[in-house]
Amino acid sequence: MNRNKIIESVQGRLFELQDPEYRDFHAKLIPTVDKDRIIGVRTPVLRKFAKEYGKSEDAGEFMKVLLHDYYEENNLHAFLIEGIRDYEECIRALDAFLPYVDNWATCDMMAPKIFKKHLAKLEPKIEEWMASEHVYTVRYGIGMLMRYYLDEEFETEYLEKVAAVESEEYYVKMMTAWYFATALAKQYEKTLPFLTEGRLEKWTHNKAVQKAVESNRITAEQKKYLRTLKRKI
Numbered sequence: 001m002n003r004n005k006i007i008e009s010v011q012g013r014l015f016e017l018q019d020p021e022y023r024d025f026h027a028k029l030i031p032t033v034d035k036d037r038i039i040g041v042r043t044p045v046l047r048k049f050a051k052e053y054g055k056s057e058d059a060g061e062f063m064k065v066l067l068h069d070y071y072e073e074n075n076l077h078a079f080l081i082e083g084i085r086d087y088e089e090c091i092r093a094l095d096a097f098l099p100y101v102d103n104w105a106t107c108d109m110m111a112p113k114i115f116k117k118h119l120a121k122l123e124p125k126i127e128e129w130m131a132s133e134h135v136y137t138v139r140y141g142i143g144m145l146m147r148y149y150l151d152e153e154f155e156t157e158y159l160e161k162v163a164a165v166e167s168e169e170y171y172v173k174m175m176t177a178w179y180f181a182t183a184l185a186k187q188y189e190k191t192l193p194f195l196t197e198g199r200l201e202k203w204t205h206n207k208a209v210q211k212a213v214e215s216n217r218i219t220a221e222q223k224k225y226l227r228t229l230k231r232k233i
Contacts, residue, residue, distance in 0.1 A: 006058045007065060007073075014072045017041045017049065030071070030103045032171075038071045043109070046072060050079035063093065066100045074101065078110045087118045091125060098129070101136040104171050108143055115144070119153055130165055138167060139175045146179045150186045159183060159191060163199050173204045180204075181211035184226070185218055195229050202233050 023040020030038070041049075053059055059080055068074050077097060084090040090112050101107050115122050122144070129141030142162055149158050162179050165172065180200065183191040194200060200208065209230055213223045 003061050003065065006061050007069075009058070010053075010062060010073065010076065011070065013049065013053075014039050014041055014046075014070065014076070017045050019045075030105050032103045033071050037069065041072045041075075043075075046075055047079055050076050050083070054080050054083045063097075066096060068100075071103070071106070074103075074106045075109065078106055081110055082112050084112060085114055087114050087121065090114050098132075098137045098140060099134050101140070104136070104139065104174075107136040107140050107171075110140070111144075111147060115148060119148055122148070127161065130161065135167075135169045135171055138165065138169075138172050142172070142175045142179050146175075146182050150183055154187055154190075156190050159187075159194055163194055173201070174207065176200070177204050177207035177211055180208035181215060184208070184212045184222075185215050188218075188222060195226070198231070202231050205229075205231055206233070 018040050019042055020040055022042055023035075023038050026040065027033075027035040027038050053062075053076070063077060063080055068077065078101075081090060081093045081097060084093055094110070094112075126141045126144050129137050129144070132138050132141070142165065145158055145162060149155070159180075162176055165176060167173060167176075180191060180194065184195075195205060195209065198205065209226050212218050212226055218226070
């Protein structure tokens with residue numbers, strides 16, 4: 001089957017899985033994507049389809065298409081990348097795809113299982129992503145640092161690297177805030193100085209405090225203190 005036929009086939013299947021009410025709801029959550037480009041397929045349904053489709057011969061050809069028409073095609077692409085079992089192949093697929101990611105949801109859903117087995121090699125790659133000029137590539141890098149390097153692999157230098165990211169982009173600043181809120185939940189004593197010393201941009205600082213205070217992983221005593229660290233903008 002040629003590539004155009006493959007795309008038509010995928011789009012047809014996605015429209016068969018459409019939930020119009022979900023489309024109307026979800027479109028409000030991803031304002032960077034035109035509503036006309038959203039079909040409205042619920043994530044568990046799309047994941048199930050991706051698992052089945054990934055076994056087909058057409059999946060490889062589909063992934064060679066990087067500029068997709070629909071939001072769900074991007075998400076399908078993301079889920080197919082997740083299923084790649086070879087680390088180097090997975091990185092190549094990500095590097096090809098990330099520049100075309102145009103929203104936070106597609107960005108945040110990609111967490112290849114193979115990464116857990118290659119954290120030493122992944123760390124410098126994350127730094128490369130965080131240095132990108134593309135908003136969602138930077139966001140992805142911070143997200144991977146948050147997902148995989150705040151527990152056994154944690155180093156204080158990772159906090160410093162995220163704090164050093166300079167961006168006025170909302171979706172980068174929001175991920176940075178989310179990172180520091182999660183870091184407070186997992187590495188409170190080592191993360192706290194980044195707030196007490198005012199090492200984050202004010203908006204990001206306050207959003208990190210807000211998210212931490214909203215977390216059920218932060219103690220009541222910690223929340224009480226964090227509230228005192230709010231900064232005036």
